[in-house]
Amino acid sequence: MNETRRAILETLSEGPVGGPALAESLDVSRAAVWKQIDELRDAGFEIESGSDGYVLNAITEYNAAAVEYGLEAPFSVEYHDAIGNTNDRARELATDGVTDVAVLADEQTGGRGRLERTWSAPSGGVWTSLVCRPDISPMRAPLYTLAAAVATTRAAREAGVDARIKWPNDVVVPSDDESLDRPYRKLAGILTEMEGETDRVAWVVVGIGVNANIDASSLPPEATSIRAEADDVDRRVFVQRLLEEFDAQRNSLEEVADAWRDHALTIGTRVRVDRTNEAIVGTAVDITETGSLVVETDDGEQIVSAGDCEHLRRV
Numbered sequence: 508m509n510e511t512r513r514a515i516l517e518t519l520s521e522g523p524v525g526g527p528a529l530a531e532s533l534d535v536s537r538a539a540v541w542k543q544i545d546e547l548r549d550a551g552f553e554i555e556s557g558s559d560g561y562v563l564n565a566i567t568e569y570n571a572a573a574v575e576y577g578l579e580a581p582f583s584v585e586y587h588d589a590i591g592n593t594n595d596r597a598r599e600l601a602t603d604g605v606t607d608v609a610v611l612a613d614e615q616t617g618g619r620g621r622l623e624r625t626w627s628a629p630s631g632g633v634w635t636s637l638v639c640r641p642d643i644s645p646m647r648a649p650l651y652t653l654a655a656a657v658a659t660t661r662a663a664r665e666a667g668v669d670a671r672i673k674w675p676n677d678v679v680v681p682s683d684d685e686s687l688d689r690p691y692r693k694l695a696g697i698l699t700e701m702e703g704e705t706d707r708v709a710w711v712v713v714g715i716g717v718n719a720n721i722d723a724s725s726l727p728p729e730a731t732s733i734r735a736e737a738d739d740v741d742r743r744v745f746v747q748r749l750l751e752e753f754d755a756q757r758n759s760l761e762e763v764a765d766a767w768r769d770h771a772l773t774i775g776t777r778v779r780v781d782r783t784n785e786a787i788v789g790t791a792v793d794i795t796e797t798g799s800l801v802v803e804t805d806d807g808e809q810i811v812s813a814g815d816c817e818h819l820r821r822v
């Protein structure tokens with residue numbers, strides 16, 4: 508956001524202020540203040556001019572300026588009404604050397620899941636990809652996926668949804684509905700991509716997709732949304748909470764595994780983990796400090812770093 512606009516918003520957040528006083532405090536012309544106020548109004552900031560001066564009443568839009576306003580995490584936001592997918596755009600930015608940008612879209616026309624699967628991303632969801640350049644070894648990069656799962660779960664719980672984490676990267680809502688193939692519905696997914704050398708990560712892109720204000724009928728079977736589980740959310744506030752929580756988690760990576768365990772549905776559950784050549788069946792008992800799943804099988808304990816995990820119904 509342009510510096511004058513940011514300064515105007517900061518001043519307005521403290522109470523009404525007149526145009527001349529704003530111009531003087533920012534050291535710009537009164538015409539420049541009017542122009543910036545007009546542009547802020549176009550961006551969805553409801554600014555009224557009353558007898559005490561300008562007052563910020565509400566923020567109605569969902570866009571870069573709105574999400575950046577009041578955001579307590581060091582991300583700048585690049586917003587698109589529609590895009591192929593935010594991960595591809597974030598990878599371009601990462602390759603160009605930028606960091607701490609959240610690419611955000613209302614709709615994705617070519618959403619991607621893991622292993623070339625498609626991700627359905629209609630208008631109304633929260634589709635975002637975070638560009639990060641952490642100074643960590645590639646071995647610890649999976650912690651960024653765990654951090655995103657914790658952040659998504661906490662933001663969804665604050666929105667009134669009984670969100671839980673399914674290893675490694677799904678946020679689900681438990682369900683007793685026997686007609687479902689699995690005992691949960693998927694609310695959100697995470698797609699982490701990275702580039703680096705043996706001992707250092709160059710960049711990590713963490714793609715987070717949350718079914719927010721979307722009817723369940725517009726989603727794949729067995730998916731759910733914040734709208735279906737609770738009520739519509741103010742996506743601006745939801746994204747802010749998501750980014751702030753993600754930022755807190757990435758700044759204390761040594762505590763991420765514990766935060767993840769607190770919200771995990773997988774631990775203590777019978778699971779089947781499908782890997783390229785085999786399936787591991789047993790009880791998930793823990794995760795390691797780098798996020799691998801520890802499964803107690805008939806043949807002893809196995810540690811799984813990647814794969815598709817399904818929770819099995821109790822018989």
Ligand code: BT5
Binds near residue numbers: 593615693730
């Ligand atoms: C994932 O893959 O769960 C990762 C999803 C990541 C999405 C974000 S959105 C922002 C960024 N941009 C992108 O294009 N991607 C990231 P996976 O575990 O492979 O799960 C994919 C499977 O979930 C599909 O095969 C469907 O069965 C199911 N699915 C597809 N769309 C869904 C949705 N909106 N909600 C719930 N399930 C869905």
